[in-house]
Amino acid sequence: MKPFKIVRAKSITDINKVFDAAPRSSYLLAGGIDLMDEIKEGLITPDFLVDIMNMKELKVVRDEQDGLRVGALSTLESLESNSLIATRYPALAQSVASVGTPQIRNVATIGGNLCQRPRCWYYRNKFFDCLKKGGKTCFAVDGQSKYHAVFGGQRCYIVHPSDPAIALISYRAQVDILSVDGIRRQPLTELYVGPGEDILRETRLRSGDTIKTIIVPPIVPGQRSVFLKATERRTQDFALVSVALVITVDHGFITDARLTLGGVAPTPYMVSHVEDEMRGSRIMDLDYTKMGKLAAQGASPLKHNSYKIGLVSSLVETAIRDLAYS
Ligand SMILES: Cc1cc2nc3c(=O)[nH]c(=O)nc-3n(C[C@H](O)[C@H](O)[C@H](O)COP(=O)(O)OP(=O)(O)OC[C@H]3O[C@@H](n4cnc5c(N)ncnc54)[C@H](O)[C@@H]3O)c2cc1C
Ligand code: SF4
Known part of the structure; x- marks a missing residue:
């Protein structure tokens, strides 16, 4: 494994400094469940990991007039055990509880979960240089396609892996994204991009963009x-x-x-x-x-x-x- 440096960020300015200097080889690090897998599997070779776990503003969970604000660094376990979420947003509670194991949910953050990379076994295996990795073939078409897409695969047949994203989108959640230009709010649906538009990535996040908060609209009667x-x-x-x-x-x-x-x-x-x-x-x-x-x-x-x-x-x-x- 190629050595890399871990930089601990306290603010978006700290993040931007690293991404400005090395935009192609810097990655945000939250719980590390998916990112460390990507490194170990040889899919990415970073020079810098920007550890955002000390950014307090990304940890706040608060009920406000315009909805529930969930900091991107909230662990899945903290959402699973949140009584307000359990009573008002049962589908969200059920989705986070369904993720992996208790050990994973204790470490994994909601922001990292929403941005995890696909599970396609050809993508995860460094010996298959498929379209998503800049190669010439999608191996799933003639290969093993048991876990692949049945809708909307355009050249690449990955399936979206995040369970909480599915629940949050049904609640019409939005995300606040920190970037070099300030903060922008957008529907969670617009975070994602399909292979027809960009086969190399799954989100529209630009280099250094950091999800700060997920906003879930207030529940309505009935x-x-x-x-x-x-x-x-x-x-x-x-x-x-x-x-x-x-x-x-x-x-x-x-x-x-x-x-x-x-x-x-x-x-x-x-x-x-x-x-x-x-x-x-x-x-x-x-x-x-x-x-x-x-x-x-x-x-x-x-x-x-x-x-x-x-x-x-x-x-x-x-x-x-x-x-x-x-
Ligand atoms: C055995 C196993 C079983 C699993 N089962 C499930 C399952 O059933 N359902 C499911 O939904 N998931 C499942 N997962 C996936 C797991 O939930 C995710 O890998 C985890 O939530 C990622 O969160 P993290 O905080 O560890 O992110 P990291 O690994 O630190 O980051 C993941 C990605 O998100 C980026 N990132 C992190 N935080 C932010 C942020 N705030 N803004 C922008 N980008 C960010 C990172 O740069 C990286 O690209 C499973 C994983 C394993 C290993
Ligand atoms: S489905 Fe996508 S990620 Fe999987 S082999 Fe095909 S191109 Fe690669």
Whole structure:
């Protein structure tokens, strides 16, 4: 392993100094769960790691008028055990609780989780020089594609790996990003970029950009939410398919719906045609099976992942049914 230096940052100015000097070989370091894997796997060879764990402003979790503010350095464990999140944002609590193991959740931060790199086994193996690493081939197309995308793969069939991102997007979360130009707020959905637009990366973050806070809008009367995840193993496993559904019900009618899927596309997959069908319907009269099938419409599986189509349908059906009877 090539030696690298760790620089401890206390402010965005400290971060910028390092990234200005070495923009291509500097990386932000939070809990280090994914970043250290990338280094050990030989996927990146940094000169500098900028340790941001001492930046106090990134650790604040506060309930404010415009929503819940979650500092990017909050550990997943701290969110899992937060009683306000458990009662108001159950899908978020369920998603963080589903990540890895207690040991991982004790160290992993929410900011790092949202920015983790894909799990594609060809990407993770330094001997496969695939399109995402600047090579000429996507090995998943003719190779082993069990865990790959069934929607939206354009030349690269990675699936978005973060469970909390799926829940946060269904809550219409936004992120505050610190950069050399100050601070900017944007919807979390806009953080992510698909391979059709940029095959080499998964977020639009520029060199040195640092997620400061995630803002989750306040809950509204009648809001119900759920996160469900299908995995191959019982614990310590990424989603084969995950579903986050947030709805608002008024006098038995669905007035708002937001459905996001994970594990099926290179970016979090928002199923707007199902949301449209749900809005205005009486929740007890909805055909849950039909909604599940509708969610899987347009899927285009590779050789080994057509099983995901059935999983999408059954998870979406279960999610709607759960919320109808909750
Ligand atoms: C065995 C195992 C099982 C797992 N299972 C799951 C799972 O089921 N579901 C799931 O969602 N995840 C899972 N993960 C992934 C894990 O949750 C992430 O690797 C972890 O959350 C990353 O957080 P971190 O703080 O360690 O980030 P780091 O590893 O420090 O950083 C990850 C990336 O984010 C960047 N970064 C970190 N903080 C910021 C910030 N504030 N702003 C901008 N960029 C930043 C870093 O530069 C780096 O590129 C699993 C990981 C392992 C090893
Ligand atoms: S799916 Fe993407 S990351 Fe995986 S082998 Fe193909 S190009 Fe590489």
